[in-house]
Amino acid sequence: MANRWGIPKHVEEFVKNRDTKCVYCGVEFSIENSSPKDKPSWEHIVNDIRINGADNIALCCMSCNASKGSKLLEDWLKSDYCKKKEITVDSVDEVVIEALKNPR
Ligand SMILES: [Zn+2]
Numbered sequence: 001m002a003n004r005w006g007i008p009k010h011v012e013e014f015v016k017n018r019d020t021k022c023v024y025c026g027v028e029f030s031i032e033n034s035s036p037k038d039k040p041s042w043e044h045i046v047n048d049i050r051i052n053g054a055d056n057i058a059l060c061c062m063s064c065n066a067s068k069g070s071k072l073l074e075d076w077l078k079s080d081y082c083k084k085k086e087i088t089v090d091s092v093d094e095v096v097i098e099a100l101k102n103p104r
Contacts, residue, residue, distance in 0.1 A: 005042050011054050019059035023093035024068075025085050027061050037063040045073060045099040058095050073100065 007015075019040070021028045029040045040059040044051065047070055060068075067081040073096070076082065077089055089100060 006049055007042060007052055007057055011052060011057055014054050015057050015059060018054070018095070019093070021093075022061040022064055023058040023096050024060050024064040024082075024087050026091070026093075027063075029059065029061075037061060041065045043068070045096055047072070055095065055098060058093070 020030060022038075022040070023043070023045075027034070027038045029038070031038070038061050041062050043058045043060040043065055045056050045058055048056070064081075064087075067079065068076045071079070077087065077092075082088070089097070
């Protein structure tokens with residue numbers, strides 16, 4: 001069974017438990033009164049919906065997701081958004097670092 005983004009159920013459960021904060025900017029998803037921008041959204045780290053494993057699926061905030069869009073991760077990390085939020089190759093979550101280290 002897969003959800004509407006084509007993510008297998010077991011991957012969805014795994015990632016929900018793993019990513020309690022945005023894998024990019026680190027905003028916590030658990031805060032009750034967080035703004036809609038800080039809500040979690042499904043992210044394919046490498047923009048390929050065929051890669052459905054837990055190493056490519058992550059939760060990031062709406063704000064990061066909207067900014068990243070269809071950009072390549074490497075390119076997006078150089079964007080003004082990331083500069084402003086101080087998101088760098090070293091500050092992102094481990095799962096993102098791994099994806100950067102292992103280009104497909
Ligand atoms: Zn974020």
